[in-house]
Amino acid sequence: MNTIATWGxxxxxxxGFAPIFPAVWxxxxxxxxxxxxxxxxRGWWGPRRGAAAHAPGAPGxxxxxxxxxxxxxxxxxxxxxxxxxxxxxxxxxGGSA
Numbered sequence: 332m333n334t335i336a337t338w339g340x341x342x343x344x345x346x347g348f349a350p351i352f353p354a355v356w357x358x359x360x361x362x363x364x365x366x367x368x369x370x371x372x373r374g375w376w377g378p379r380r381g382a383a384a385h386a387p388g389a390p391g392x393x394x395x396x397x398x399x400x401x402x403x404x405x406x407x408x409x410x411x412x413x414x415x416x417x418x419x420x421x422x423x424x425g426g427s428a
Contacts, residue, residue: 398423 370376399420406416 402411402416402419402423405411411419
């Protein structure tokens with residue numbers, strides 16, 4: 332009976348697919364770790380997830396809020412005068428200049 336069993340393609344003296352399976356598992360775990368590192372660095376999860384959601388230009392964020400933040404930063408750096416700043420803010424908020 333043992334002789335008949337060894338005639339099958341999986342039970343014979345050949346190694347078949349046996350060396351491939353550890354390599355596939357190794358590649359799988361390398362891919363999982365690479366995905367985790369990429370997700371951590373891009374802020375998909377982890378401590379930077381909340382900060383990435385509120386960043387200017389983030390998906391789902393308000394374009395007006397982002398533009399107001401940019402204007403506020405430029406005003407703080409002294410790149411525009413008071414009149415310029417208030418004029419542009421009123422345009423962004425729907426008023427006329």
